[in-house]
Amino acid sequence: MSSTKGYRSYRGKGGAGKTLLIVLLCLILLAALGFLVLQRYAVYGADGSIRFELPWVQQTEKPSGDDGNAPSDPTELPSRIVVDEPTAPVKPEPAELHGIMLGESVLLGSADAALAAVPASANTVALRVKNAKGELLYGSALQEAAAVGAIKGGSGANDVIKALSEDGFYTVARISTLHDSLYAAAHPADAGVQQLKYPGYIWFDPDSTFFLAPEKPAARQYVVSVARECAALGFNELLFDEFGYPVRGRLNNIDESQRTMSKSAALAQLAGELRSGTEEYGVKLSVQLDAATVLDGGNEKAGQELAALAAAFDRIYVETTAEQLPALTAALAPYGAELVPILSAPPASGSYLLAE
Numbered sequence: 001m002s003s004t005k006g007y008r009s010y011r012g013k014g015g016a017g018k019t020l021l022i023v024l025l026c027l028i029l030l031a032a033l034g035f036l037v038l039q040r041y042a043v044y045g046a047d048g049s050i051r052f053e054l055p056w057v058q059q060t061e062k063p064s065g066d067d068g069n070a071p072s073d074p075t076e077l078p079s080r081i082v083v084d085e086p087t088a089p090v091k092p093e094p095a096e097l098h099g100i101m102l103g104e105s106v107l108l109g110s111a112d113a114a115l116a117a118v119p120a121s122a123n124t125v126a127l128r129v130k131n132a133k134g135e136l137l138y139g140s141a142l143q144e145a146a147a148v149g150a151i152k153g154g155s156g157a158n159d160v161i162k163a164l165s166e167d168g169f170y171t172v173a174r175i176s177t178l179h180d181s182l183y184a185a186a187h188p189a190d191a192g193v194q195q196l197k198y199p200g201y202i203w204f205d206p207d208s209t210f211f212l213a214p215e216k217p218a219a220r221q222y223v224v225s226v227a228r229e230c231a232a233l234g235f236n237e238l239l240f241d242e243f244g245y246p247v248r249g250r251l252n253n254i255d256e257s258q259r260t261m262s263k264s265a266a267l268a269q270l271a272g273e274l275r276s277g278t279e280e281y282g283v284k285l286s287v288q289l290d291a292a293t294v295l296d297g298g299n300e301k302a303g304q305e306l307a308a309l310a311a312a313f314d315r316i317y318v319e320t321t322a323e324q325l326p327a328l329t330a331a332l333a334p335y336g337a338e339l340v341p342i343l344s345a346p347p348a349s350g351s352y353l354l355a356e
Contacts, residue, residue: 099124263303
């Protein structure tokens with residue numbers, strides 16, 4: 001029994017010694033690692049002294065004459081050099097638009113031919129990019145347009161647009177807004193103006209062409225997508241014509257049963273979505289109205305209210321004559337709207353756009 005006790009006592013002393021040795025070795029190892037780490041921050045003086053400059057310790061004293069901007073070692077280069085890239089100069093908008101409308105064929109030709117077609121007196125060029133058929137005359141990437149066969153232009157058309165802009169012209173994209181046979185025929189229920197007597201069929205005007213219904217979200221979304229794409233091409237201004245409901249043909253055969261808002265409210269919503277959808281591009285938005293609509297203060301059939309449209313758009317374009325200009329200017333004066341007449345010859349002063 002006594003020998004067993006002695007054996008147990010011997011084993012206990014040996015275990016305590018091993019534990020102490022392990023702790024001692026750990027401390028030595030930590031000290032060695034700490035010394036290696038501190039060596040990175042060791043600074044040796046000329047007199048052989050040594051000090052440690054730790055990055056997490058704030059320096060409270062600065063050498064005299066140090067403004068806080070100069071590096072501690074003038075031979076050291078900064079780890080990162082930031083260069084401010086020069087921004088491209090913003091092309092100023094002309095004080096007056098002296099413009100010309102170019103035909104659809106211009107976008108199908110060369111850039112040189114387009115530049116040659118602009119008279120020397122012009123500072124503005126208006127290009128038809130979407131016609132009443134619904135054709136897109138530039139190189140579009142919209143899948144919904146491709147699906148209905150609406151893309152008629154290519155990269156060459158985009159080169160024409162770029163060339164005119166780079167040559168210093170103020171560029172205006174003319175967009176047929178709601179007169180759109182291709183997309184309306186392909187999506188009569190979701191986007192088109194439909195017939196009342198024959199439910200499910202697209203309504204057509206005397207020319208057998210079709211219209212988009214702005215109260216339908218799909219129609220508005222498509223128009224906004226086209227507008228965004230034109231803005232991204234670099235146009236300075238988007239001019240929306242055919243911005244209204246049909247006014248010709250058998251209007252009593254239009255199905256209005258699913259209309260959830262008034263005509264004017266639907267156009268106002270479309271105008272608002274066009275504004276928010278293109279805002280990032282900084283383009284101006286304009287609308288083209290006929291002279292009678294401006295002089296009468298609106299067009300009930302089309303759903304156009306002059307006051308609302310003048311507030312929603314930056315400019316109002318009107319195809320007119322020089323004799324009618326004073327009356328149109330007076331009609332728009334209460335709304336503070338800028339008038340751009342579309343004429344056959346330049347007026348004595350002011351902005352204008354010459355018809356094709």
